[in-house]
Amino acid sequence: MTPRKTTKHLWQLPDSAVLPEEQYLRRREFLRIVGLGLVGSALFADSLPAATTGFPDSSNPSFKLDGVKLTSEDSVTSYNNFYEWGFGKEEPKELSNKGWKTEPWTLEIGGLCRNPRKIEVNDLVKLVGGIERRNYRHRCVEAWSMVIPWDGFPLAKLIELSKPDASAKFVRFISFLDPDACPGQRSNSLPWPYTEGLTLPEATNELAFVATGLYGKPLRNQNGAPIRLVVPWKYGFKSAKSLVKIEFVTDQPKTTWNELAPDEYGFYANVNPSVDHPRWSQATERVIGGGLFSGRRPTELFNGYAKQVAHLYEGLDLRKNL
Protein backbone atom coordinates (compact mmCIF):
# COMPACT_ATOMS: atom_id res chain seq x y z
CA MET A 1 0.00 0.00 0.00
CA THR A 2 1.17 3.51 -0.63
CA PRO A 3 1.77 5.72 2.42
CA ARG A 4 -0.94 8.07 1.33
CA LYS A 5 -3.71 5.69 2.33
CA THR A 6 -2.53 5.24 5.93
CA THR A 7 -2.00 8.93 6.72
CA LYS A 8 -4.33 11.85 7.16
CA HIS A 9 -2.37 14.36 5.14
CA LEU A 10 -0.16 14.09 2.16
CA TRP A 11 2.80 15.44 4.14
CA GLN A 12 2.42 12.97 6.96
CA LEU A 13 4.63 10.17 5.77
CA PRO A 14 4.80 6.98 7.82
CA ASP A 15 8.18 5.91 9.22
CA SER A 16 8.37 3.12 6.68
CA ALA A 17 8.68 5.67 3.89
CA VAL A 18 11.75 7.34 5.39
CA LEU A 19 15.15 6.33 4.09
CA PRO A 20 17.47 5.17 6.94
CA GLU A 21 20.36 7.56 7.52
CA GLU A 22 23.12 5.13 6.55
CA GLN A 23 21.41 4.35 3.25
CA TYR A 24 21.03 8.04 2.60
CA LEU A 25 24.75 8.52 3.20
CA ARG A 26 25.65 5.58 0.94
CA ARG A 27 23.59 7.19 -1.76
CA ARG A 28 25.56 10.43 -1.40
CA GLU A 29 28.78 8.47 -1.70
CA PHE A 30 27.53 6.66 -4.78
CA LEU A 31 26.55 9.91 -6.47
CA ARG A 32 29.93 11.43 -5.66
CA ILE A 33 31.82 8.54 -7.22
CA VAL A 34 29.64 8.41 -10.31
CA GLY A 35 29.89 12.17 -10.68
CA LEU A 36 33.67 12.10 -10.48
CA GLY A 37 33.74 9.27 -13.00
CA LEU A 38 31.65 11.24 -15.45
CA VAL A 39 33.81 14.34 -15.10
CA GLY A 40 36.92 12.18 -15.49
CA SER A 41 35.72 10.45 -18.61
CA ALA A 42 34.77 13.81 -20.09
CA LEU A 43 38.27 15.16 -19.44
CA PHE A 44 40.17 12.14 -20.74
CA ALA A 45 37.79 10.95 -23.44
CA ASP A 46 39.54 10.25 -26.72
CA SER A 47 42.94 11.17 -25.31
CA LEU A 48 44.29 7.84 -24.13
CA PRO A 49 48.06 8.27 -24.31
CA ALA A 50 49.89 6.53 -27.14
CA ALA A 51 53.53 7.38 -27.94
CA THR A 52 53.81 10.81 -26.36
CA THR A 53 57.55 11.32 -26.86
CA GLY A 54 58.71 13.99 -29.24
CA PHE A 55 55.77 16.42 -29.04
CA PRO A 56 55.61 19.22 -29.88
CA ASP A 57 57.46 18.63 -33.13
CA SER A 58 58.17 21.00 -35.95
CA SER A 59 57.13 20.91 -39.55
CA ASN A 60 59.51 19.59 -42.21
CA PRO A 61 59.44 22.36 -44.88
CA SER A 62 60.09 19.87 -47.71
CA PHE A 63 56.72 18.19 -47.13
CA LYS A 64 54.35 21.08 -46.59
CA LEU A 65 52.11 20.76 -49.68
CA ASP A 66 51.71 24.53 -50.04
CA GLY A 67 48.26 25.68 -51.05
CA VAL A 68 46.63 22.36 -50.21
CA LYS A 69 43.83 22.35 -47.67
CA LEU A 70 44.23 19.91 -44.78
CA THR A 71 41.36 17.54 -44.02
CA SER A 72 39.73 18.47 -40.71
CA GLU A 73 41.01 16.65 -37.63
CA ASP A 74 37.47 15.53 -36.93
CA SER A 75 37.18 13.82 -40.32
CA VAL A 76 40.60 12.20 -40.06
CA THR A 77 39.76 10.73 -36.66
CA SER A 78 36.16 9.68 -37.36
CA TYR A 79 36.26 8.19 -40.88
CA ASN A 80 38.54 5.18 -40.73
CA ASN A 81 39.02 1.84 -42.42
CA PHE A 82 40.35 -0.30 -39.57
CA TYR A 83 38.72 -3.69 -40.02
CA GLU A 84 40.05 -4.99 -36.72
CA TRP A 85 37.19 -2.95 -35.23
CA GLY A 86 34.51 -3.57 -37.84
CA PHE A 87 33.55 -2.89 -41.44
CA GLY A 88 31.97 0.51 -40.82
CA LYS A 89 33.89 3.77 -41.08
CA GLU A 90 32.63 4.99 -37.71
CA GLU A 91 33.17 1.74 -35.80
CA PRO A 92 36.93 2.12 -35.19
CA LYS A 93 36.48 5.43 -33.36
CA GLU A 94 33.73 4.03 -31.21
CA LEU A 95 35.07 0.56 -30.47
CA SER A 96 38.83 1.13 -30.22
CA ASN A 97 38.40 3.63 -27.41
CA LYS A 98 36.75 1.26 -24.98
CA GLY A 99 39.81 0.42 -22.94
CA TRP A 100 42.16 -0.89 -25.64
CA LYS A 101 45.67 -0.12 -24.31
CA THR A 102 48.26 1.22 -26.73
CA GLU A 103 50.76 2.27 -24.07
CA PRO A 104 53.19 0.75 -23.28
CA TRP A 105 53.70 -0.84 -26.71
CA THR A 106 56.64 -2.88 -27.85
CA LEU A 107 57.75 -3.00 -31.48
CA GLU A 108 59.91 -5.87 -32.62
CA ILE A 109 62.38 -5.35 -35.44
CA GLY A 110 63.81 -8.57 -36.74
CA GLY A 111 64.44 -10.90 -39.65
CA LEU A 112 67.50 -10.59 -41.84
CA CYS A 113 69.34 -7.72 -40.14
CA ARG A 114 72.35 -7.15 -37.93
CA ASN A 115 70.58 -5.18 -35.20
CA PRO A 116 67.31 -6.89 -34.34
CA ARG A 117 65.62 -5.46 -31.25
CA LYS A 118 62.46 -5.24 -29.22
CA ILE A 119 61.86 -1.69 -28.21
CA GLU A 120 59.17 0.37 -26.51
CA VAL A 121 57.74 2.91 -28.94
CA ASN A 122 58.69 5.99 -26.88
CA ASP A 123 62.26 4.68 -26.63
CA LEU A 124 62.26 4.11 -30.39
CA VAL A 125 61.28 7.74 -30.99
CA LYS A 126 64.22 8.83 -28.80
CA LEU A 127 66.51 6.39 -30.60
CA VAL A 128 65.71 7.76 -34.07
CA GLY A 129 66.16 11.33 -32.80
CA GLY A 130 62.62 12.63 -32.38
CA ILE A 131 59.75 13.31 -34.74
CA GLU A 132 58.82 15.81 -37.44
CA ARG A 133 55.59 16.87 -39.09
CA ARG A 134 54.78 16.15 -42.73
CA ASN A 135 51.62 16.92 -44.67
CA TYR A 136 50.83 13.97 -46.95
CA ARG A 137 48.09 13.27 -49.44
CA HIS A 138 46.21 10.09 -48.53
CA ARG A 139 44.37 8.21 -51.27
CA CYS A 140 42.15 5.29 -50.33
CA VAL A 141 41.60 2.46 -52.83
CA GLU A 142 37.88 3.24 -52.40
CA ALA A 143 38.45 6.46 -54.38
CA TRP A 144 38.32 9.04 -51.60
CA SER A 145 41.20 11.17 -50.39
CA MET A 146 42.42 13.28 -47.51
CA VAL A 147 45.41 15.50 -46.70
CA ILE A 148 46.83 14.61 -43.30
CA PRO A 149 49.49 16.25 -41.11
CA TRP A 150 51.38 13.27 -39.76
CA ASP A 151 53.93 13.34 -36.94
CA GLY A 152 56.66 10.73 -37.08
CA PHE A 153 60.03 9.82 -38.56
CA PRO A 154 61.28 8.47 -41.89
CA LEU A 155 61.20 4.68 -42.15
CA ALA A 156 64.69 4.91 -43.68
CA LYS A 157 66.09 5.99 -40.28
CA LEU A 158 64.77 2.88 -38.59
CA ILE A 159 66.08 0.66 -41.39
CA GLU A 160 69.49 2.30 -41.20
CA LEU A 161 69.68 1.56 -37.48
CA SER A 162 68.68 -2.07 -38.07
CA LYS A 163 71.34 -2.66 -40.73
CA PRO A 164 69.55 -5.18 -43.01
CA ASP A 165 71.61 -8.01 -44.55
CA ALA A 166 72.40 -8.06 -48.28
CA SER A 167 69.91 -10.92 -48.69
CA ALA A 168 67.00 -8.75 -47.40
CA LYS A 169 64.87 -7.68 -50.37
CA PHE A 170 61.51 -6.92 -48.74
CA VAL A 171 60.20 -5.51 -45.48
CA ARG A 172 57.16 -7.07 -43.83
CA PHE A 173 54.92 -5.10 -41.47
CA ILE A 174 52.70 -6.96 -39.02
CA SER A 175 49.86 -5.36 -37.04
CA PHE A 176 48.74 -6.35 -33.57
CA LEU A 177 46.73 -9.48 -32.85
CA ASP A 178 44.33 -9.15 -29.93
CA PRO A 179 40.98 -10.88 -30.58
CA ASP A 180 39.97 -10.31 -26.96
CA ALA A 181 40.05 -6.56 -27.48
CA CYS A 182 38.76 -6.14 -31.01
CA PRO A 183 35.60 -7.65 -32.45
CA GLY A 184 36.81 -7.69 -36.06
CA GLN A 185 39.54 -10.18 -35.21
CA ARG A 186 37.02 -12.51 -33.60
CA SER A 187 35.40 -13.04 -37.00
CA ASN A 188 37.24 -14.71 -39.84
CA SER A 189 36.54 -11.84 -42.24
CA LEU A 190 40.26 -11.33 -42.89
CA PRO A 191 43.30 -13.48 -42.17
CA TRP A 192 44.66 -11.87 -39.00
CA PRO A 193 47.00 -10.31 -38.08
CA TYR A 194 46.95 -7.65 -40.80
CA THR A 195 50.17 -7.88 -42.79
CA GLU A 196 51.69 -5.54 -45.35
CA GLY A 197 54.95 -5.37 -47.26
CA LEU A 198 57.26 -3.09 -49.24
CA THR A 199 60.35 -3.71 -51.32
CA LEU A 200 63.52 -2.53 -49.57
CA PRO A 201 64.05 0.35 -52.06
CA GLU A 202 60.45 1.47 -51.43
CA ALA A 203 60.92 1.26 -47.67
CA THR A 204 64.08 3.36 -47.77
CA ASN A 205 62.54 6.02 -50.03
CA GLU A 206 62.45 9.43 -48.36
CA LEU A 207 58.63 9.49 -48.44
CA ALA A 208 58.07 6.22 -46.54
CA PHE A 209 57.15 7.36 -43.06
CA VAL A 210 56.48 5.92 -39.63
CA ALA A 211 53.79 7.93 -37.83
CA THR A 212 53.28 8.18 -34.08
CA GLY A 213 50.93 11.13 -34.25
CA LEU A 214 48.73 13.37 -36.35
CA TYR A 215 47.71 16.98 -36.01
CA GLY A 216 50.50 17.41 -33.45
CA LYS A 217 49.03 14.88 -31.02
CA PRO A 218 49.77 11.21 -30.31
CA LEU A 219 47.93 8.91 -32.72
CA ARG A 220 44.35 8.22 -31.74
CA ASN A 221 43.54 4.51 -31.40
CA GLN A 222 41.30 4.56 -34.49
CA ASN A 223 44.20 5.90 -36.59
CA GLY A 224 46.53 3.03 -35.69
CA ALA A 225 48.04 4.00 -32.33
CA PRO A 226 50.73 4.03 -31.24
CA ILE A 227 52.81 3.47 -34.37
CA ARG A 228 51.89 2.96 -38.00
CA LEU A 229 53.21 3.03 -41.52
CA VAL A 230 52.44 5.86 -43.97
CA VAL A 231 53.19 5.28 -47.66
CA PRO A 232 51.62 8.26 -49.41
CA TRP A 233 52.12 7.19 -53.04
CA LYS A 234 50.26 3.91 -52.48
CA TYR A 235 46.62 3.19 -51.69
CA GLY A 236 45.81 3.57 -48.01
CA PHE A 237 45.57 -0.13 -47.21
CA LYS A 238 49.37 -0.41 -47.66
CA SER A 239 49.87 1.83 -44.62
CA ALA A 240 49.46 -0.79 -41.92
CA LYS A 241 48.29 0.40 -38.49
CA SER A 242 49.30 -0.42 -34.90
CA LEU A 243 52.48 -2.28 -35.82
CA VAL A 244 54.03 -4.89 -33.55
CA LYS A 245 56.68 -6.26 -35.89
CA ILE A 246 58.87 -5.11 -38.75
CA GLU A 247 60.79 -7.87 -40.48
CA PHE A 248 63.41 -8.04 -43.22
CA VAL A 249 62.80 -10.94 -45.61
CA THR A 250 64.12 -12.31 -48.92
CA ASP A 251 60.86 -13.21 -50.69
CA GLN A 252 57.87 -11.02 -51.40
CA PRO A 253 55.72 -11.33 -48.27
CA LYS A 254 52.07 -12.38 -48.43
CA THR A 255 49.94 -9.36 -47.67
CA THR A 256 46.40 -9.33 -46.31
CA TRP A 257 44.24 -7.76 -49.03
CA ASN A 258 46.39 -9.12 -51.82
CA GLU A 259 45.88 -12.66 -50.48
CA LEU A 260 42.14 -12.12 -50.18
CA ALA A 261 41.48 -10.55 -53.60
CA PRO A 262 44.62 -10.39 -55.80
CA ASP A 263 42.74 -8.91 -58.78
CA GLU A 264 41.42 -6.04 -56.67
CA TYR A 265 44.36 -5.24 -54.38
CA GLY A 266 47.87 -5.62 -55.78
CA PHE A 267 51.09 -6.00 -53.82
CA TYR A 268 52.42 -2.72 -55.19
CA ALA A 269 49.09 -0.88 -55.00
CA ASN A 270 50.56 2.32 -56.38
CA VAL A 271 47.99 5.06 -56.86
CA ASN A 272 47.32 5.00 -60.59
CA PRO A 273 44.39 6.77 -62.29
CA SER A 274 44.67 4.64 -65.43
CA VAL A 275 44.34 1.26 -63.74
CA ASP A 276 40.80 0.72 -62.47
CA HIS A 277 39.57 -1.31 -59.58
CA PRO A 278 37.28 -4.05 -60.97
CA ARG A 279 34.26 -2.34 -59.44
CA TRP A 280 35.04 1.35 -59.83
CA SER A 281 37.19 3.79 -61.73
CA GLN A 282 40.35 5.15 -60.10
CA ALA A 283 40.51 8.12 -62.48
CA THR A 284 39.04 10.53 -59.94
CA GLU A 285 38.64 10.79 -56.19
CA ARG A 286 36.17 12.32 -53.77
CA VAL A 287 37.94 14.74 -51.45
CA ILE A 288 36.75 14.27 -47.87
CA GLY A 289 35.39 17.52 -46.50
CA GLY A 290 33.61 18.64 -49.66
CA GLY A 291 29.84 19.05 -49.69
CA LEU A 292 27.21 16.99 -51.48
CA PHE A 293 27.75 18.70 -54.81
CA SER A 294 31.52 19.22 -54.61
CA GLY A 295 32.37 16.92 -57.51
CA ARG A 296 35.61 14.98 -57.74
CA ARG A 297 39.28 15.68 -58.16
CA PRO A 298 41.37 13.92 -60.83
CA THR A 299 43.66 11.32 -59.27
CA GLU A 300 47.38 11.74 -59.97
CA LEU A 301 49.86 9.00 -60.80
CA PHE A 302 51.65 7.94 -57.60
CA ASN A 303 49.21 10.26 -55.81
CA GLY A 304 51.20 13.26 -57.04
CA TYR A 305 54.54 11.92 -55.79
CA ALA A 306 55.86 10.74 -59.17
CA LYS A 307 58.96 12.94 -58.84
CA GLN A 308 60.08 11.13 -55.70
CA VAL A 309 59.11 7.54 -56.52
CA ALA A 310 58.65 6.99 -60.28
CA HIS A 311 62.28 5.83 -60.61
CA LEU A 312 61.51 2.87 -58.32
CA TYR A 313 59.29 1.36 -61.01
CA GLU A 314 61.29 1.92 -64.18
CA GLY A 315 60.85 -1.02 -66.51
CA LEU A 316 57.95 -2.38 -64.46
CA ASP A 317 54.58 -2.75 -66.20
CA LEU A 318 52.26 -1.01 -63.74
CA ARG A 319 49.20 -2.53 -65.41
CA LYS A 320 50.38 -6.05 -64.69
CA ASN A 321 52.05 -5.27 -61.38
CA LEU A 322 49.09 -3.81 -59.59
Added chain:
Amino acid sequence: MRGSISGRTSDRPFEVKWLTNILARKLFALTVLVGVGIWFLIVPAVSGNLGANPLEKLLHQSGEIAIWTLGAVLSLTPLRVLFPASALVVALNRHRRAVGVTACIYGLLHFGFHILYEGGWDGLVRSLTKPFIWFGLAGLSILIVLTLTSNLWSIRSLGAKNWKRLHRFAYLAAALLIYHQSIAGKGHWHTARWLLFPLLGLQVARIVKTLYTDGFFENWPTPGRKRSGPDHPIQRYYVWPRSEAGTISAEQRLRLRPIAPCHLPRIIDGPE
Protein backbone atom coordinates in the same frame (compact mmCIF):
# COMPACT_ATOMS: atom_id res chain seq x y z
CA MET B 1 -15.88 -26.18 -42.89
CA ARG B 2 -12.49 -24.88 -41.95
CA GLY B 3 -12.69 -21.09 -41.49
CA SER B 4 -13.51 -18.97 -44.49
CA ILE B 5 -10.79 -16.66 -45.66
CA SER B 6 -12.68 -13.47 -46.25
CA GLY B 7 -11.12 -10.40 -44.73
CA ARG B 8 -14.01 -9.78 -42.37
CA THR B 9 -14.35 -12.89 -40.27
CA SER B 10 -12.91 -13.06 -36.80
CA ASP B 11 -12.50 -16.78 -36.18
CA ARG B 12 -8.80 -16.72 -37.03
CA PRO B 13 -6.43 -18.41 -34.63
CA PHE B 14 -3.78 -15.68 -34.44
CA GLU B 15 -5.85 -12.56 -34.72
CA VAL B 16 -4.94 -9.57 -32.59
CA LYS B 17 -7.71 -7.28 -33.66
CA TRP B 18 -6.36 -3.85 -32.79
CA LEU B 19 -2.96 -4.68 -34.27
CA THR B 20 -4.51 -6.10 -37.41
CA ASN B 21 -6.63 -2.99 -37.77
CA ILE B 22 -3.56 -0.77 -37.57
CA LEU B 23 -1.45 -2.90 -39.90
CA ALA B 24 -4.19 -2.97 -42.51
CA ARG B 25 -4.37 0.83 -42.71
CA LYS B 26 -2.95 2.60 -45.75
CA LEU B 27 -1.76 5.31 -43.38
CA PHE B 28 0.29 2.75 -41.46
CA ALA B 29 2.02 1.52 -44.62
CA LEU B 30 2.68 5.05 -45.79
CA THR B 31 4.07 6.08 -42.42
CA VAL B 32 6.49 3.16 -42.26
CA LEU B 33 7.64 3.36 -45.87
CA VAL B 34 8.19 7.12 -45.85
CA GLY B 35 9.35 7.11 -42.23
CA VAL B 36 12.28 4.82 -43.00
CA GLY B 37 13.54 7.34 -45.54
CA ILE B 38 13.06 10.25 -43.17
CA TRP B 39 14.80 8.45 -40.32
CA PHE B 40 17.82 7.13 -42.25
CA LEU B 41 18.30 9.86 -44.86
CA ILE B 42 16.68 13.14 -43.91
CA VAL B 43 17.19 13.20 -40.12
CA PRO B 44 20.96 12.52 -40.34
CA ALA B 45 21.27 15.02 -43.20
CA VAL B 46 19.49 17.78 -41.33
CA SER B 47 21.26 17.12 -38.03
CA GLY B 48 24.68 16.86 -39.70
CA ASN B 49 25.21 13.22 -38.77
CA LEU B 50 26.20 11.90 -42.17
CA GLY B 51 29.87 11.73 -41.19
CA ALA B 52 32.98 12.77 -43.10
CA ASN B 53 31.75 11.45 -46.45
CA PRO B 54 28.06 12.41 -46.47
CA LEU B 55 27.32 11.45 -50.05
CA GLU B 56 28.74 7.97 -49.55
CA LYS B 57 26.56 7.58 -46.49
CA LEU B 58 23.42 8.64 -48.40
CA LEU B 59 24.39 6.31 -51.25
CA HIS B 60 24.79 3.33 -48.96
CA GLN B 61 21.75 4.07 -46.77
CA SER B 62 19.41 4.51 -49.74
CA GLY B 63 20.66 1.28 -51.30
CA GLU B 64 20.16 -0.59 -48.04
CA ILE B 65 16.63 0.74 -47.66
CA ALA B 66 15.78 -0.17 -51.26
CA ILE B 67 16.97 -3.75 -51.03
CA TRP B 68 15.38 -4.39 -47.64
CA THR B 69 12.10 -2.98 -48.89
CA LEU B 70 12.32 -5.32 -51.86
CA GLY B 71 13.06 -8.15 -49.44
CA ALA B 72 9.98 -7.18 -47.46
CA VAL B 73 7.64 -7.28 -50.45
CA LEU B 74 9.04 -10.61 -51.59
CA SER B 75 8.44 -12.15 -48.19
CA LEU B 76 4.75 -11.15 -48.16
CA THR B 77 3.50 -13.73 -50.66
CA PRO B 78 5.31 -16.71 -49.09
CA LEU B 79 4.04 -15.62 -45.69
CA ARG B 80 0.50 -15.56 -47.00
CA VAL B 81 0.85 -19.02 -48.46
CA LEU B 82 2.41 -20.34 -45.27
CA PHE B 83 0.00 -18.65 -42.84
CA PRO B 84 -3.25 -18.11 -44.76
CA ALA B 85 -5.21 -18.01 -41.53
CA SER B 86 -3.15 -15.24 -39.94
CA ALA B 87 -5.02 -11.97 -39.97
CA LEU B 88 -1.72 -10.09 -39.51
CA VAL B 89 -0.22 -11.62 -42.62
CA VAL B 90 -3.37 -10.95 -44.61
CA ALA B 91 -3.39 -7.36 -43.39
CA LEU B 92 0.24 -6.82 -44.39
CA ASN B 93 -0.43 -8.35 -47.78
CA ARG B 94 -2.77 -5.49 -48.55
CA HIS B 95 0.31 -3.28 -48.88
CA ARG B 96 2.21 -5.33 -51.43
CA ARG B 97 1.87 -2.82 -54.22
CA ALA B 98 2.85 0.09 -51.98
CA VAL B 99 5.90 -1.72 -50.63
CA GLY B 100 7.03 -2.80 -54.08
CA VAL B 101 6.68 0.67 -55.56
CA THR B 102 8.53 2.11 -52.57
CA ALA B 103 11.45 -0.28 -53.16
CA CYS B 104 11.67 1.08 -56.69
CA ILE B 105 11.56 4.69 -55.50
CA TYR B 106 14.39 4.16 -53.01
CA GLY B 107 16.26 2.35 -55.77
CA LEU B 108 15.90 5.38 -58.02
CA LEU B 109 17.05 7.61 -55.17
CA HIS B 110 20.07 5.32 -54.73
CA PHE B 111 20.85 5.68 -58.44
CA GLY B 112 20.51 9.46 -58.11
CA PHE B 113 23.02 9.48 -55.27
CA HIS B 114 25.29 7.29 -57.39
CA ILE B 115 25.26 9.90 -60.15
CA LEU B 116 26.04 12.63 -57.62
CA TYR B 117 28.74 10.50 -55.99
CA GLU B 118 30.41 9.87 -59.34
CA GLY B 119 30.48 13.62 -59.83
CA GLY B 120 28.10 13.86 -62.78
CA TRP B 121 27.94 12.57 -66.34
CA ASP B 122 31.61 11.65 -66.93
CA GLY B 123 31.80 9.74 -63.71
CA LEU B 124 28.52 7.98 -64.44
CA VAL B 125 29.77 6.87 -67.87
CA ARG B 126 33.01 5.61 -66.31
CA SER B 127 31.04 3.65 -63.73
CA LEU B 128 28.98 2.03 -66.50
CA THR B 129 32.02 0.02 -67.56
CA LYS B 130 31.80 -2.05 -64.36
CA PRO B 131 29.73 -5.27 -64.13
CA PHE B 132 29.10 -4.36 -60.51
CA ILE B 133 27.05 -1.40 -61.73
CA TRP B 134 25.31 -3.44 -64.46
CA PHE B 135 23.83 -5.76 -61.87
CA GLY B 136 22.40 -2.83 -59.96
CA LEU B 137 21.06 -1.16 -63.10
CA ALA B 138 19.52 -4.37 -64.47
CA GLY B 139 17.76 -4.98 -61.16
CA LEU B 140 16.56 -1.39 -60.99
CA SER B 141 15.29 -1.52 -64.61
CA ILE B 142 13.14 -4.52 -63.74
CA LEU B 143 11.77 -2.70 -60.71
CA ILE B 144 10.91 0.30 -62.88
CA VAL B 145 8.98 -1.87 -65.37
CA LEU B 146 7.13 -3.58 -62.53
CA THR B 147 6.31 -0.24 -60.94
CA LEU B 148 4.96 1.16 -64.19
CA THR B 149 2.67 -1.87 -64.55
CA SER B 150 1.51 -1.81 -60.93
CA ASN B 151 -1.99 -0.57 -61.66
CA LEU B 152 -5.35 -2.08 -62.50
CA TRP B 153 -5.23 -0.84 -66.06
CA SER B 154 -2.03 -2.81 -66.69
CA ILE B 155 -3.44 -5.93 -65.10
CA ARG B 156 -6.53 -5.70 -67.28
CA SER B 157 -4.71 -4.99 -70.50
CA LEU B 158 -2.02 -7.63 -69.95
CA GLY B 159 -4.43 -10.18 -68.59
CA ALA B 160 -3.94 -11.62 -65.13
CA LYS B 161 -1.81 -14.48 -66.35
CA ASN B 162 0.66 -12.41 -68.36
CA TRP B 163 0.75 -9.76 -65.67
CA LYS B 164 1.68 -12.36 -63.12
CA ARG B 165 4.35 -13.83 -65.35
CA LEU B 166 5.81 -10.36 -65.83
CA HIS B 167 5.83 -9.66 -62.12
CA ARG B 168 7.67 -12.88 -61.37
CA PHE B 169 10.70 -10.96 -62.68
CA ALA B 170 10.79 -9.42 -59.21
CA TYR B 171 12.65 -12.56 -58.15
CA LEU B 172 15.25 -12.03 -60.87
CA ALA B 173 15.58 -8.40 -59.75
CA ALA B 174 16.12 -9.56 -56.17
CA ALA B 175 18.81 -12.02 -57.23
CA LEU B 176 20.63 -9.36 -59.27
CA LEU B 177 20.36 -6.76 -56.52
CA ILE B 178 21.43 -9.05 -53.70
CA TYR B 179 24.49 -9.92 -55.77
CA HIS B 180 25.04 -6.19 -56.41
CA GLN B 181 24.83 -5.53 -52.69
CA SER B 182 27.05 -8.42 -51.73
CA ILE B 183 29.97 -7.36 -53.92
CA ALA B 184 29.56 -3.67 -53.08
CA GLY B 185 31.59 -3.94 -49.88
CA LYS B 186 34.96 -5.51 -49.33
CA GLY B 187 33.35 -8.10 -47.07
CA HIS B 188 31.40 -9.58 -49.99
CA TRP B 189 28.91 -12.15 -48.68
CA HIS B 190 29.05 -10.94 -45.10
CA THR B 191 26.32 -8.38 -45.62
CA ALA B 192 24.12 -10.18 -48.13
CA ARG B 193 23.55 -13.32 -46.11
CA TRP B 194 21.17 -11.57 -43.72
CA LEU B 195 18.72 -10.97 -46.54
CA LEU B 196 19.43 -13.87 -48.88
CA PHE B 197 19.02 -16.79 -46.51
CA PRO B 198 15.71 -15.70 -44.93
CA LEU B 199 14.23 -15.02 -48.38
CA LEU B 200 15.43 -18.36 -49.74
CA GLY B 201 14.10 -20.11 -46.63
CA LEU B 202 10.67 -18.54 -47.06
CA GLN B 203 10.53 -19.46 -50.75
CA VAL B 204 11.54 -23.05 -50.09
CA ALA B 205 8.93 -23.37 -47.36
CA ARG B 206 6.32 -21.83 -49.62
CA ILE B 207 7.08 -24.14 -52.52
CA VAL B 208 7.05 -27.21 -50.28
CA LYS B 209 3.70 -26.20 -48.85
CA THR B 210 2.19 -25.47 -52.26
CA LEU B 211 3.36 -28.85 -53.54
CA TYR B 212 2.01 -30.48 -50.43
CA THR B 213 -1.43 -28.93 -50.75
CA ASP B 214 -1.39 -29.78 -54.46
CA GLY B 215 -1.00 -33.41 -53.49
CA PHE B 216 2.54 -33.62 -54.82
CA PHE B 217 3.65 -35.80 -51.95
CA GLU B 218 0.60 -38.00 -51.78
CA ASN B 219 2.18 -40.88 -53.64
CA TRP B 220 5.47 -40.46 -51.79
CA PRO B 221 8.09 -41.86 -52.32
CA THR B 222 7.27 -41.54 -56.01
CA PRO B 223 6.06 -37.94 -55.94
CA GLY B 224 4.01 -36.39 -58.66
CA ARG B 225 1.13 -34.02 -58.91
CA LYS B 226 -2.10 -35.77 -58.24
CA ARG B 227 -5.25 -33.86 -58.90
CA SER B 228 -8.16 -35.73 -57.55
CA GLY B 229 -11.82 -34.85 -57.40
CA PRO B 230 -13.65 -31.80 -56.13
CA ASP B 231 -12.87 -32.51 -52.49
CA HIS B 232 -9.17 -31.87 -53.03
CA PRO B 233 -7.77 -29.54 -50.33
CA ILE B 234 -6.17 -27.06 -52.70
CA GLN B 235 -9.53 -25.65 -53.69
CA ARG B 236 -9.74 -23.87 -50.41
CA TYR B 237 -7.04 -21.49 -51.58
CA TYR B 238 -8.43 -20.60 -54.97
CA VAL B 239 -10.05 -17.32 -55.68
CA TRP B 240 -13.52 -18.12 -56.62
CA PRO B 241 -15.82 -15.27 -57.39
CA ARG B 242 -18.95 -15.77 -55.40
CA SER B 243 -21.17 -14.94 -58.32
CA GLU B 244 -19.76 -17.80 -60.33
CA ALA B 245 -19.92 -20.42 -57.63
CA GLY B 246 -21.34 -23.55 -59.10
CA THR B 247 -21.35 -22.18 -62.63
CA ILE B 248 -17.96 -23.38 -63.82
CA SER B 249 -16.66 -26.83 -64.49
CA ALA B 250 -14.24 -28.65 -62.23
CA GLU B 251 -11.59 -28.31 -64.90
CA GLN B 252 -11.99 -24.53 -65.13
CA ARG B 253 -11.99 -24.35 -61.40
CA LEU B 254 -8.57 -25.98 -61.23
CA ARG B 255 -7.12 -23.31 -63.44
CA LEU B 256 -8.16 -20.52 -61.14
CA ARG B 257 -5.31 -19.23 -59.05
CA PRO B 258 -5.07 -16.43 -56.55
CA ILE B 259 -4.11 -13.34 -58.50
CA ALA B 260 -1.86 -10.55 -57.40
CA PRO B 261 -1.68 -7.85 -56.31
CA CYS B 262 -3.85 -6.61 -53.54
CA HIS B 263 -6.70 -9.04 -54.12
CA LEU B 264 -7.54 -10.70 -50.90
CA PRO B 265 -8.68 -14.23 -51.60
CA ARG B 266 -12.30 -13.54 -51.67
CA ILE B 267 -13.40 -16.83 -50.33
CA ILE B 268 -14.42 -19.94 -51.12
CA ASP B 269 -17.26 -22.04 -50.40
CA GLY B 270 -15.46 -25.16 -51.47
CA PRO B 271 -17.30 -28.42 -51.25
CA GLU B 272 -17.16 -29.84 -47.76
